[in-house]
Amino acid sequence: METTSSSRVGTQPAETATAPAQPAPQEHPRLSQEAAAAPVPAARRTAEGYLRADFPWYGLDGAFTGPRWLMQVGIGADGSVEHGSTGHGDEPSARGEIATGEKERFAVVVTVASNPLRRSSDGTGVLEATSVSSAAWLAGSGLLAYSWPVQMDHTLRDDWLDQQTEAAWELADALDGEEWSTLSLPVDGEPTPFHYRESEFGWVLAGSTGSGVHLGAYGRGMSAYGIGFSAIGDFGAYE
Template sequence: MDATSRTVGTAPAGAPGAPGPEHPVTGGRKPAEPVDPMAPYQAADFPWYGLDDGWTGRRWLGQVGAGPGIRTPQQDAGADYGTLGHGDEPAKQPEARDVRRFAVVVTVARRPGRRSADNTGTLEATSASSAAWLAGSGLLAATWPGQLDRALRQDWMDQQSALAWDLADDLDGPGWSSLTLPVSGLPQPFRYRESEYGWVLAGEAPGVLLGAYGRGVSAYGVGFGAVADLGVYRGR
């Protein structure tokens, strides 16, 4: 997640006229300062949740998002939701997807019903369905069949995304079952579903809404807790 800026119009090092003691850089853009991957997490106005101490495997930073119109004018910076990963990180090669074992926790800020950013409509308050949708779409992105070509892959993603949306909008429906898991040591009800691609669950925690998805890791054996030190997800 580091951001760098390429200097335009300078000669390679060692070439005549290249920057150096005799030819200092007087124009062009300076390289951008590296972006701290934890900065978006630290800017959030809500607590982050991950798997609790029962998980002893690898932990890694996921992604942070800010939904258009989700924040009120008083919340003009920071995050609206984000993920923290556990186990195997996202596979770079499609064929490696089937052997990955992972569980990803999605934390969603509690936001009230509000006007849209362009003031043309009303946005619903965030809910467990919001967490379910983000978790479901995250699972799809992590497990799409690698053997599909680009055109078929998009059709598959469109079809499965529509299904995930419908399922998230009906957490009390037959597509979900009940599952009780510990959150900060206390039992908390969740809605849970499995598919051939993995599992998804959604529920609540103090101050936030929680979603999670995984594959190769049993959902029945996980627990959640507020993250006291994000450094454990940075690998330090």
């Protein structure tokens, strides 16, 4: 289903500023999970890790006028920054709307460096190149980290999250499957196709930009149909 967004709010210029996920059981093409550590309070986050990257970061464009906040970056085996996320709207808690009934409204943008070759953590081999599937998995597993079925006992959450994260990878590896539709959204002002799906936990989308990075996004309480993305020029709006 091809859908083109035409209901974006506001026309002001983009601001010059442009998850946690459970660690995967195997390295495969999945990315380093430095960004999957326990969430750091927004007040203590800085742009230092982001500024070490050699690729552009993305966030929601200037049509979004709400709060912006930093998350964390993922570091590869060679010490380079591989990916990271920026948040928009209400900063979600570890037990989000699914568990508490609170109406959090947020969208997280995941930027993934386009790397044709990555070293394994033990330095003895290489991993598959990053792809749109990499962005889709990070977005899907990031959304899960902020979801917790209310009827679930705390001690069962890790098992549930492991199972759901594995399912998120399988979905991300089959972007042409029936679980995904196609959504066109602006990236730096240019219409760009994204893979899109919804679930009881929220929505997830993934695509690639003309600037050499893959983009993922996830959210809840905010419509994916009305958002757009732009490169971050200054992290001041996020700190």
